[in-house]
Amino acid sequence: MQNDQIARIFDQLGDLLEIQKANPFRVRAYRNASRTIAALSESMSDIIADPDAKLTDLDGIGKDLGKKIEVIVETGSLPQLDELKEQIPPGVLDMLRIPGIGPKKVGAMFETLGVDSLDALKAAAEAGEIAELKGFGKKTEQLILDNIERASVADVRVRLAEAKKDADRIVDDLLAADGVEQANIAGSCRRRRETVGDLDVLVTSTNSGAAMDALAEHPLVESVLVRGETKQRVRLFSGLELDLRVVPDESYGAAMQYFTGSKEHNIVIRRRAVDRGLKVNEYGVFRDDELIAGRTEEDVYAAVDLAWVPPELRENRGEIEQAENGTLPELVTLADMRGDLHMHTTATDGRATIREMAEAAKERGLKYIAITDHSKRVSMANGLDEERLREHWKEIDAVNEEFTGVEILKGIECDILEDATLDLADDCLAEADWVIAVLHYGLKQPRKKIQKRLLNAVQNPNVDIIGHPTGRLIGKRDGADIDFTELFKASADHGVMMEINAHPNRLDLNEFHAAACKDLGIPIVISTDAHSQQGMDVMQYGVYQARRAGLTKNDVANTGSLTQFRKLLAR
DNA sequence: GCCGTTTTCGGCCCGACTGTTTTCAGTCG
Numbered sequence: 032m033q034n035d036q037i038a039r040i041f042d043q044l045g046d047l048l049e050i051q052k053a054n055p056f057r058v059r060a061y062r063n064a065s066r067t068i069a070a071l072s073e074s075m076s077d078i079i080a081d082p083d084a085k086l087t088d089l090d091g092i093g094k095d096l097g098k099k100i101e102v103i104v105e106t107g108s109l110p111q112l113d114e115l116k117e118q119i120p121p122g123v124l125d126m127l128r129i130p131g132i133g134p135k136k137v138g139a140m141f142e143t144l145g146v147d148s149l150d151a152l153k154a155a156a157e158a159g160e161i162a163e164l165k166g167f168g169k170k171t172e173q174l175i176l177d178n179i180e181r182a183s184v185a186d187v188r189v190r191l192a193e194a195k196k197d198a199d200r201i202v203d204d205l206l207a208a209d210g211v212e213q214a215n216i217a218g219s220c221r222r223r224r225e226t227v228g229d230l231d232v233l234v235t236s237t238n239s240g241a242a243m244d245a246l247a248e249h250p251l252v253e254s255v256l257v258r259g260e261t262k263q264r265v266r267l268f269s270g271l272e273l274d275l276r277v278v279p280d281e282s283y284g285a286a287m288q289y290f291t292g293s294k295e296h297n298i299v300i301r302r303r304a305v306d307r308g309l310k311v312n313e314y315g316v317f318r319d320d321e322l323i324a325g326r327t328e329e330d331v332y333a334a335v336d337l338a339w340v341p342p343e344l345r346e347n348r349g350e351i352e353q354a355e356n357g358t359l360p361e362l363v364t365l366a367d368m369r370g371d372l373h374m375h376t377t378a379t380d381g382r383a384t385i386r387e388m389a390e391a392a393k394e395r396g397l398k399y400i401a402i403t404d405h406s407k408r409v410s411m412a413n414g415l416d417e418e419r420l421r422e423h424w425k426e427i428d429a430v431n432e433e434f435t436g437v438e439i440l441k442g443i444e445c446d447i448l449e450d451a452t453l454d455l456a457d458d459c460l461a462e463a464d465w466v467i468a469v470l471h472y473g474l475k476q477p478r479k480k481i482q483k484r485l486l487n488a489v490q491n492p493n494v495d496i497i498g499h500p501t502g503r504l505i506g507k508r509d510g511a512d513i514d515f516t517e518l519f520k521a522s523a524d525h526g527v528m529m530e531i532n533a534h535p536n537r538l539d540l541n542e543f544h545a546a547a548c549k550d551l552g553i554p555i556v557i558s559t560d561a562h563s564q565q566g567m568d569v570m571q572y573g574v575y576q577a578r579r580a581g582l583t584k585n586d587v588a589n590t591g592s593l594t595q596f597r598k599l600l601a602r
Numbered sequence: 603g604c605c606g607t608t609t610t611c612g613g614c615c616c617g618a619c620t621g622t623t624t625t626c627a628g629t630c631g
Contacts, residue, residue, distance in 0.1 A: 056614055060603035093604050131620080133629050168622055218631090231631085257630095259619050264630095274631075276618095289616090294631080301615045312616055 034068050037075055037103050040112055041065035041096075046124055047115040049134035050141070063091035066295060068100075070348055072543060076104050122148030128182040131174050139164060153179050188226035189271055190505055192535035192572055195220055197251055197269055198230045205275075208245035210238025213283055217290035218274075222342045223575035225505060225538045230273040231290045239277035246275050282314040284327035289313040295347035296340075303335040303351075311335070343578040362578040363557075363587050365571050370589035370596060372401040373444065373467060373498060373530065373558030374566070378423050379404040380412035382563040385430045385439065391564035393436045399593045401442035401465040401558075402427055403498075406454040408446040409471060415443070417459040424462070438593050440464040444498060449473040451484040453491060460493035465600075467498040467530070470511055474502045478512040485513065489521045495600060496528040496556055499539040507536070515544055519551050526602045528554045528588055533573025545580035554588035554599055 045061040067090045068075065078084045079101060086097035103109050119141070126137045126149060140146040143164060146155050152175060155161055161172040198216045205214040211234055215221075218231030236242045243263045247255050256272065257264040263275045278286040289297065290313065304311040309318055315325025316334040324330035329339045337354040341362055344350040353359045374388055375381030383391070385402055392400045404423065405414035415423060424441040431439050442465035446454040449472055453460065460466050468488040470481070488494050500518070501510025522529060529548050532539045537560070540548070548555055557573035559566055577587060584590045588599050 054603080057603050059614075063604080091604065095603060131629065135628055166622070166627075170621060174621095229631090257619065262618055262631095264619095290631085292631085294615095298615060305615075310616085314617090 032076065032104050032107060034071055034074055037100060038065040038069035040103060040109055041068070043124070044109075044112055044115065046127060046134065047112075047119055050119060050123065050138040051115075052135075052138060060091065060096070064096045067091050070295075070346070072547065075100055079104055120147040122151070125149050125182065126152055129175060129178045130181075131171075131178070136167070136171070139166065149179055149183055187270065188228050188506070189269065190535050191220065191223060191225055191227055191575070192569070193269070194227035194230060194271060197267055197271065198232065198273070201230075201246065201249060201251060201273070202232060204249060205232065205234055205242060205245055208236075208238075209241040210236045211242050211245075212236060212280055214242075215287065217276075217287055218292060221291050222293065222345055223579060225541065225576065227271070230267075230271055232273060232275050233283075233286050233290055234275060234277050235280045235283050235286075236277055242277055243275065246273075276313070278313065280326070281322070282325045284329070285311070285315040285325035285331050286313045288328045288331045291342050291345060293346050296345040296351070299347050299351050300331075300335060300337075303337075307335060309334060341578065343575065344581065360581050360583045363574060363582050363584050363590060365574045367584045367587070367590040368557065368570055368574065369397060369591060370399040370401075370593070371395075371397055371559050371561070371567060371570065372440070372442070372465060372496075372556050372589055373403050373532065374400060374561040375404050375412075375444075376402055378419070379409070379414055380562060385427055386434060387564060388561070388567075389430060389434050389437045389439055391561075391567055395567055395570075397437060399438040399440060399596070401440035403442035403444040403465065403467050406443060406445045408448060408454040414446075414454075417456055420455065420459060421462070442467065444469055445494075446471050447484045447488045449476070449480075449484075451480075451487045453488065453494075457491070457493055460491075463493070466493050466495050468494045468496070469498040470500075470502050474508070474511045476511070478514060481511045482514050482517065485518050486521055489518070489525050489527045492525075494527060496530055497522070498530045498558075499532040499537050499560070500529060500544070501539050501541075503539055504536050505538060510539065515547065519544075519547055519553060522548075522553050523551045528556050528599075531555055531557045531573045531576050533557055533559045533569045533571075533576070535569055535572050538572060538576045540576075540580075542576055542579040545577060545582060549580065549582055549586045555582060555586055556588045558589070 041061045042065045045058045049058045078086055086092050086100055099109055123137060123141050144155055144160055146152045156172050156175045161167050162169045198220050202214045202216060205211055213235045215233050217233045220227050220230055234242045246265060251267050252265045253268045255265050261277050266272050276290060301311045309316055315322045316331055324334040332339050338359055340350050340354050371392060376385050376388055405412045407414040407416040420443060427439050427441050441463055443463050444467045447468050447470050448454055503510030529540055531545055545555055557577055559569050561567045588596055
């Protein structure tokens with residue numbers, strides 16, 4: 032039983048209890064517990080098995096919920112949930128996905144009309160039965176009819192790179208609107224989460240109407256969903272929804288802090304404020320009714336005795352304690368990057384030559400790159416066998432001799448085959464400067480087989496790094512089933528590095544696994560996997576991911592000079 | 603249901619917007 036499965040059980044319990052009009056604080060307790068469990072790297076069964084650990088030491092887990100976790104881990108289910116499900120059919124929970132419809136309305140419709148699915152709801156709304164209910168009306172009925180199709184598909188999250196592109200363009204255009212002083216992205220996009228569920232944009236302006244008009248008429252905006260004095264919600268053509276908030280200039284820092292989130296981070300901030308006799312909202316920090324901070328985020332954090340926290344860390348995963356103790360990590364930046372160690376050329380499936388890639392790297396301020404074309408197993412990409420690879424390396428030598436400013440390493444992205452052997456002979460790999468071992472095929476093999484492949488690669492003295500370790504494609508393909516604890520331990524033992532593949536579709540390792548590598552002292556390399564010159568521009572997204580993992584310049588191997596990097600490599 | 607050097611009871615983060623209402627409940631972020 033995985034932690035996220037247990038977390039989902041508690042979330043469901045929260046929803047079901049809320050529909051039954053349970054004590055809202057009891058509902059919140061289940062949701063808090065769910066978040067705590069989902070964010071934990073250690074599994075619940077390990078904690079139960081550990082005589083030195085107690086479930087009730089976890090935040091928001093008391094005697095009662097601790098017992099329930101034990102029952103779930105032991106039996107795989109929870110009688111309380113099964114009972115509730117008998118009272119409330121699963122289709123009732125589906126109705127919660129309709130925007131504007133929450134647990135109270137769902138409960139009312141289920142109890143009075145017996146509506147227990149999206150289909151039944153549609154029929155009831157079309158028959159005009161919804162508008163007759165107490166607390167409902169024509170508009171609510173129409174809202175249901177307008178949104179029921181959308182609710183029947185699970186909500187989508189968009190990859191950061193795509194969401195940010197739209198948000199950046201809108202922010203730029205809002206800055207040109209009348210009266211707008213500042214405009215910025217907030218929310219999960221500012222925190223650089225790998226996927227984004229909606230966009231938040233914050234504006235300070237002397238003319239909020241003009242800012243809202245500018246957004247309403249923006250070419251990326253499909254329709255306006257909600258519009259008030261200070262808040263407007265729109266739907267973009269991409270399907271994403273965007274919230275615009277307009278605040279006065281003196282509240283800018285407080286509003287940025289508030290709307291950047293995360294929710295979990297902010298709850299802790301506001302609790303700290305209450306402890307100090309203060310109140311924090313999007314307009315500032317208040318003692319009684321007196322504004323004492325709000326113009327900058329730094330002021331807001333200082334008011335609750337904390338250092339400013341980089342947005343990427345605001346997830347209530349220990350950053351508050353670090354901000355209190357002055358131990359926040361100095362996160363790696365794009366400007367720190369000196370090398371890019373995963374890229375392709377026309378020798379296989381890249382679109383540019385060795386020299387063109389080196390020139391592109393130079394333009395981006397890099398000092399060294401590794402050319403790492405595919406090995407022969409990737410026949411679709413015209414992968415290299417030993418003979419062609421050695422010829423390819425000769426070409427790299429030739430370019431290196433005449434090209435200055437960027438050193439080019441002779442590399443290879445070598446497949447780890449389904450039978451756990453490597454795609455190229457050891458004597459050939461031994462001649463390389465840089466060997467990336469990767470899984471491309473057989474990603475769905477059972478954990479045991481996958482594990483054997485990865486461990487074999489890690490133990491091979493020619494392998495320097497595991498590239499895109501899980502093989503996942505965000506939103507499209509789950510990664511391989513890997514025992515990371517064992518893999519990372521073996522990597523640490525054999526001096527093998529781990530990649531954060533910066534491609535926005537991959538971002539592999541994810542933030543949690545990258546953080547685990549940092550804890551074990553495994554050097555991380557952030558590389559672009561570029562297949563063209565422009566492909567190198569995604570480095571930023573890998574850096575975002577590293578920042579979310581709390582990585583500093585020193586945790587990332589390709590931030591140092593080539594000499595420093597070679598020293599790390601020789602360990 | 604959780605939590606505690608002001609507490610084992612009585613609190614629990616905060617505000618905007620909408621619709622159904624004549625002052626507020628529900629929903630959302």
